[in-house]
Amino acid sequence: MVPPRARPGDRRQVRIVATEAGRALVPEIERVWAELAEDALRPELEPELRAASC
DSSP: OOOOOOOTTOOOOOOOOOOHHHHHHHHHHHHHHHHHHHHHHOTTSOHHHHHHTO
């Protein structure tokens, strides 16, 4: 059976299975997100650098 197409607001769960290689990337991805958040919230960041980090 082919599942129906998702519609906006469709909240059905989707199961994602990560490979071992994908799971190994999680710490690096989390580190990069943390750096981006710090840069975005740092008031002394120059506007040009802020734009480049987005």
